[in-house]
């Protein structure tokens with residue numbers, strides 16, 4: 248029986264390994280982590296992450312050929328194939344601070360593999376890493392090898408949160424990069440044999456190591472760039488009376504462009520896009536390609552601009568001050584169908600509203616008060632370290648309250664900001680919400696989920712990203 252061990256039981260390691268276990272009953276899969284709390288949660292009925300369909304997959308294989316353990320060394324020792332899916336945060340100090348990937352967790356995993364291994368291993372990069380990381384890992388392993396043969400493969404993960412199980416069941420492609428040597432190619436085939444148990448062979452792409460590593464960064468950068476492109480156009484729509492939904496639809500009908508990833512929003516979030524672009528920027532800079540680095544930096548600049556443009560719009564519309572006002576925030580996760588708040592645009596928006604002295608009442612169906620308080624008090628990039636190693640802030644934000652109901656959050660509010668596109672926000676009783684708000688009642692839709700005309704009929708002053716402006720907003724000072 249092939250034994251797989253995955254180091255890192257997070258958003259990638261957990262779901263990916265659960266699907267491998269489900270689709271490959273003849274493979275034993277053990278997911279290990281240094282976080283005891285995380286492993287306990289994976290072994291309980293309350294999984295540590297919310298992902299549609301995940302509970303069902305885990306329930307079918309846990310205890311049969313899928314196991315979660317903190318005994319990292321034992322399972323690494325026993326494995327034939329070791330996936331490494333640990334955090335690769337942005338460095339916060341030293342060389343490359345604020346841009347380069349911090350490979351501390353990756354390196355410590357590699358050194359531990361070298362320490363405990365007594366047989367040949369295939370080591371698979373599942374984490375997103377800078378191009379050429381495999382070379383560094385190879386050096387660490389081979390310089391400590393005690394005669395053991397290690398083959399390093401790059402197998403970046405392309406799942407998106409909220410649709411992870413669907414994405415894993417039916418991936419657009421699986422990418423495997425390896426050395427062109429006979430041993431390297433044998434390792435590529437061994438990993439390919441795992442995926443082709445359920446992924447059609449023509450969707451498994453094999454490349455050299457560096458292409459696979461770089462593809463992951465390039466794919467995320469290009470996806471994020473589409474969002475910044477449409478977001479930059481959304482500002483022009485508001486100024487000219489064009490409608491971003493109509494523009495995006497018509498642009499996306501061009502088969503060379505395609506319809507996906509053209510939804511204007513308050514900005515992209517999530518643990519990957521900004522981090523991976525910064526990583527790409529740093530690599531470009533290291534090779535001296537400053538123009539290329541600056542090109543990719545603009546994707547983040549537009550994203551930051553979009554978030555501050557939204558905050559400015561809220562403040563300017565509400566008579567240029569939020570002091571003494573209650574703002575209800577609907578949605579805090581970085582997208583629907585996840586409880587993940589890493590780099591969610593809601594953090595920057597809430598900080599902007601607080602800076603203008605608002606009191607905020609937040610409702611998100613999947614995010615806890617504790618998480619929101621941590622997010623609003625944490626330093627930039629601290630979120631991407633294992634949870635038990637994150638510095639705890641001694642303070643909480645007093646002007647933030649968290650409710651478990653959208654009606655409670657909006658009661659008595661002067662304005663509402665919709666920051667996540669949860670489906671339930673489309674079906675709320677907005678007449679009831681309006682009746683319980685201060686007047687004029689403002690609604691700022693950062694995800695274009697509400698029916699603007701219907702809400703205006705009720706009496707709301709509505710702002711929706713990239714949509715023709717409410718006459719009210721049109722006469723307010725311009726915000727750039």
Ligand SMILES: NC(=O)c1ccc[n+]([C@@H]2O[C@H](COP(=O)([O-])OP(=O)(O)OC[C@H]3O[C@@H](n4cnc5c(N)ncnc54)[C@H](O)[C@@H]3O)[C@@H](O)[C@H]2O)c1
Pocket residue numbers: 254255256257258259260279280281282285319332333334335352353355356373374375376404405406407408518519631632633634
């Ligand atoms: N989240 C996504 O949607 C996604 C998708 C594709 C790729 N990625 C990449 O995958 C990697 C992991 O991301 P994630 O979202 O799963 O992160 P995560 O924080 O959810 O999980 C990482 C886990 O690794 C554990 N860990 C860290 N060092 C360890 C060590 N030395 N030994 C054992 N366990 C260790 C942590 O405790 C944590 O539970 C990152 O490189 C990320 O960029 C993420």
Ligand SMILES: O=c1ccn([C@@H]2O[C@H](COP(=O)(O)OP(=O)(O)O[C@H]3O[C@H](CO)[C@@H](O)[C@H](O)[C@H]3O)[C@@H](O)[C@H]2O)c(=O)[nH]1
Pocket residue numbers: 375404405406407408409467470474507508509510511512513514515516517518519520581582583
């Ligand atoms: O048209 C769009 C599409 C997305 N978003 C936002 O962009 C962010 C990222 O969304 P998405 O890409 O769907 O989720 P992630 O889980 O961050 O997945 C991305 O990042 C992962 C980690 O690297 C990759 O594996 C995935 O392929 C890549 O889509 C979220 O805030 C979305 O709301 C928009 O604003 N408009």
